[in-house]
Amino acid sequence: MSMTLMSLRAPCTGLCLALACLPVLAQAPEIRREPYPPQAVGSAHTIRIIPETCAYLRGMFTTDPAVPYRYGASKTAGRCQPRARLVDPAKAMPSAAKGWILNDEVRIPQAGCPSRTAVIRIWRKPIDTKAPLDGRGQARIYLQDAKQQAQSGAVAKLPEYAAVLEMVGQGCGGAAG
Incomplete structure (x- = not known):
């Protein structure tokens, strides 16, 4: 009897874990966009500008399997x-469970290999701010105020x-594949 319960419990546990992860996997990004036009191997392209961080992301398909x-x-x-920081995803390990919000999902297919797509998910982690919001609903950081905070040792936390990056699909073979 205990063997039967154990054999039933294992599949249920896996199913329950899969269902628990479903909301995280099904989270829709805040920004919805069509896939980018296919990009050729070796052709550098802009992925996305993130004005809050004063940075833009650039990427390129390579011939290295x-x-x-x-991307960088x-x-x-x-x-x-900058009004926010761009952080290393390997250290931050962004996820909805850790308070991150899926901001954007950029899909870039490889030209000449429609089965291979680079998917860049951009996550943002907001902060609870007590700063007054401007007319656009943004909390602004002014240089003089930031200098005073830095001198006093009370540096404000930034979003x-x-x-x-996730590669989706199979390579097409050959050197570029």
Whole structure:
């Protein structure tokens, strides 16, 4: 009898775990967009500008089968004052369970290989702020105030963004595949 209960319990546990994860996996991004046009191997392209972090994400399909897509961040302008931080997704491990919100999902198919797509999920982690909001509903950070806070040692916490890459689909074979 206990053997029967154990054999029934194991599938139920797996099913229950899968159902518990379903809301996280089914979370719709705040920004909805169509997939990008197919991008050629070796062609650098802008993935997304994140104005709050004063950065933009750029990516490129490669011929390296171990790393088929590379991406990174660059500053938008030297004078831009970030209102949020772009953090390493490996350290932050963003998820809805940890208070992160799926902000955007960018799908970039590989030209010449429609079965391979780079999916970049951009997560944001808001903070509870007591700062007054401006007319656009944004909490603004002013340089003079930030300098005073830094000098007093009370640096304000900033919202965070993280970009997570996932490759979807199979390679098409050959050197680019």
